[in-house]
Amino acid sequence: MSEVLEVALRIVLVLGAFLTLPLLVGQTEHKAMAHMQSRLGPMYAGGFHGWAQLVADGVKFAQKEDVVPAAADRAVFKLAPAVALIPYLVVIVAIPVAPGWVGHDLDAGLFFVLAVMGVGVLGSLMAGWASANKFSLLGGLRSAAQLMAYELPFLLAAASVAMAAGTLSLPGIVDAWQPWWLLWQLPGAAVFFLAGLAELQRPPFDMPVADSEIIFGAYTEYTGLRFALFLLAEYAGIVVLCALTTVLFLGGWKGPFDEALWGAPGVVWTLAKTMLLAFVVIWLRVSYPRLREDQLQRLAWQGLVPVALGQLALTGVVAVMVG
Amino acid sequence: MDGFYGGYALVGLVLLVGVAFVTVAFTANRLLRVTVPGGDKALTYECGVDPVGEGWAQSHVRYYVFTYLYVIFAVDAIYLFPWATVFAAPGFGMTTLVEMFVFIGFLAVGLLYAWRKGVLTWQ
């Protein structure tokens, strides 16, 4: 009985994190981006500085009509938002927030996470194809190109950490992590974070949804709840990417102080690092203009891939020398 | 919920929870929404003018060469992960590392060749 209860509790916690953290990131984006642009952002919903804006948005989206274009491939069109969203929920299972605090310690956790995150992008490809819209098709093609280019440095950078830690289990990686890895794995961390941003199609890598030229790319034809699910998937993706970067490169639940001296619970450290990275994601969005398609490809193939390969070599040599 | 299959059973459960979440959301939507089908809103969006031709228009996929590169490297990456967990273990050491570097080196030279050939430019 208690085992069933424990599993239920884990699932509820995973679902809770999945439903609240993206909203937190979204609200932070509303407010931080507004103030970076010398605006105020939402001020009304909920009374105090518009804290309930996204709740209000959710209520609005739930009431909107479900419009499917006549020309669209109906089944694929309707399925696409779920395909984009659910993988991020599943990924959260494998992400540890504190010692023992993990949905499940999968022994091939890193591999599992990378594989499932790749599925999420299929959602935008499906949307781009099924909409039967030229903007959507172009957006979908650009998504595919971007996935192709950035999946590789993403994988290689993650592999570098696996080499350093000698395990694919995410809690195992955090256990093996040492503070000097910050320097050792720095190029890998940068490559992983940037490539992850590009896979999420976040600015400045938002060519597939470039609003000034192809409306909203693959999501042009979407309204109402389906559109909301795509947005939720984007923000869940930010949470997952930031949490993964935290776990792989920033030491997860390990704080800078001796735990006996200043014993902040590991959950606080993991969440703090994740939110800090999420802020960086927002900060990059506000600060930089969109990269052109050829610049995107050049950055991936001539910038990130060589750096990731170099990081692999560095990790291999150092790991063998230390070991 | 122990062991190899136990862990993936939990993953399966969470997947079901995800499907349930989407189902609940759309059931709520069905109860709350207005439905006025037909009209211009079902028309394909093309900046307000009537759509020209069909949406699945022909276009030039400019990145198919990148796709080949990607497939080659992705297969390599899959080999990389199991190797990464054992290469530094006692009994493997330098030899294993050099072997993998030879393997990655071939790919890196391939990338360099593609680069020099001008394949990595978007035209």
Added chain:
Amino acid sequence: MKVPGAGLAKGLVVTLRTMGRRSVTAQYPDVKPELPPRSRGVIALLEENCTVCMLCARECPDWCIYIDSHKETIPAPPGGRERQRNVLDRFDIDFSLCMYCGICIEACPFDALFWSPEFEYAELDIRDLTHGKERLGEWMRTVPPPPAHDEHGVRAKEVEAAQKAADKATGS
């Protein structure tokens, strides 16, 4: 020496610094804007000053002022003769046509038209933007007092003449 990536860092610094500053957003419906007295919000009409000379309607570049009037005879006072004067029946400004050039206000020789900073008169139908003399008269309350004269400036010649007359009467 040029550090590579310095431009990227500069961009990040700019946004972060802006986030620390007060935002410039005007909280409009909650906080009314403080508009300068000469703001061109709406044109107000002081009906008593209007003599129906039609100068404003004729000068208006887009013909958005509509004036109707009739003549009224004032009965002769004892020993005098009858006089006629114009009575204003209709003074409409169509604010959907008005381009807020202010030429009517400049043209009015009798100070019957004024700028008011009032701007909240949006309507749901464009035809409701034509306002009559009652509404234009109500806006007179929102016209700010004219700014004080520059004390070092040259005084108006009427004032000079009156001063001279007053000096003559009291003094020498």
